[in-house]
Amino acid sequence: MQNALKDIAGPMFEAMLKGEMDNHLGYESNDKNEKETDNRRNGYGKKTLKTSDGEVDVKVPRGDRDGSFDPQLIPKRKKDVSAIENKAISM
Structure with missing residues (x-):
């Protein structure tokens, strides 16, 4: 059970961070429509x-x-992230 939770934690946090970026910029990744801002994404990095x-x-x-x-x-x-992971998993 612990390994299963660990396997879903990474993609879950990645999706939540991607959603934060989408909200900040006002458009989703790979959106080909005209944007209201000149600000763009600057790639990804790794974090443990x-x-x-x-x-x-x-x-x-x-x-x-x-x-x-x-x-x-x-x-x-x-x-x-141990303090917030239980909240995120319960969502």
Whole structure:
């Protein structure tokens, strides 16, 4: 059971971070329509998160071109998500 939760934790956090970026920019990834902003995604980086079940590697949005993206779910330079993982899993 613990391994199953660990296997879904990574993709779950990645999807939540991607959603934060979509909300920040006002459009979804790969949206080909005209945008209201010149700000764009700036790729992804790797981050190892510490959960109550062990470490999980995730791809995190590196940010946006103008540097205004500040993730709320997993703030920059924070790696321990054990306090929020139960809330996220219950959603």
